[in-house]
Amino acid sequence: MAEIHIRNTGERISGEENVRAFLDRQEVLYEHWNPTKLPADIQEKFILSDEEKAQILSTFDEEIRDLAKRRGYQTWDIIALSDATPNLDELLKKFEQVHTHTEDEVRAITAGKGIFIIKGSDDVGYFNVELEAGDVISVPEHKPHFFTLMDNRQIVAVRLFIETEGWIAHPFEDPTFQKA
Numbered sequence: 636m637a638e639i640h641i642r643n644t645g646e647r648i649s650g651e652e653n654v655r656a657f658l659d660r661q662e663v664l665y666e667h668w669n670p671t672k673l674p675a676d677i678q679e680k681f682i683l684s685d686e687e688k689a690q691i692l693s694t695f696d697e698e699i700r701d702l703a704k705r706r707g708y709q710t711w712d713i714i715a716l717s718d719a720t721p722n723l724d725e726l727l728k729k730f731e732q733v734h735t736h737t738e739d740e741v742r743a744i745t746a747g748k749g750i751f752i753i754k755g756s757d758d759v760g761y762f763n764v765e766l767e768a769g770d771v772i773s774v775p776e777h778k779p780h781f782f783t784l785m786d787n788r789q790i791v792a793v794r795l796f797i798e799t800e801g802w803i804a805h806p807f808e809d810p811t812f813q814k815a
């Protein structure tokens with residue numbers, strides 16, 4: 636289940652209801668899917684064939700279509716990252732820049748872990764959302780954020796788009812953002 640870490644105060648928020656209430660106030664959508672619907676071998680696999688990606692999408696077809704219908708997503712795909720990903724370090728360096736998009740950024744984690752760092756309301760500042768398998772998040776359009784992996788450096792997620800062009804990253808220069 637997702638956990639929140641508020642960077643300015645060090646405060647941690649855990650437990651589904653607390654996390655959901657906090658993210659609600661920050662206008663970040665948070666939902667949960669059952670990751671054990673996937674066959675056990677796929678739950679721990681981070682290098683996926685096209686057939687295995689299709690299998691993940693069909694396993695969560697109902698959840699994906701429900702979310703898409705409510706929120707207007709037209710297309711979806713699977714992203715898998717691990718140490719087997721070519722140039723993973725360079726890729727992460729590119730990811731780890733605060734930016735915005737003109738549409739929301741939706742990720743449903745189906746295996747592994749990841750973190751969204753998001754600029755919250757003025758009283759909260761930047762906060763981390765640590766995500767694991769089953770966690771579904773949508774960062775609203777125009778909200779500064781970035782995504783990165785956690786220490787295990789592996790993740791599989793479903794991405795949903797209204798239109799793929801909406802996902803272009805626009806750098807957000809923010810002198811108040813402090814790394815680490």
Ligand SMILES: [Fe+2]
Binds near residue numbers: 780782804
């Ligand atoms: Fe993004």
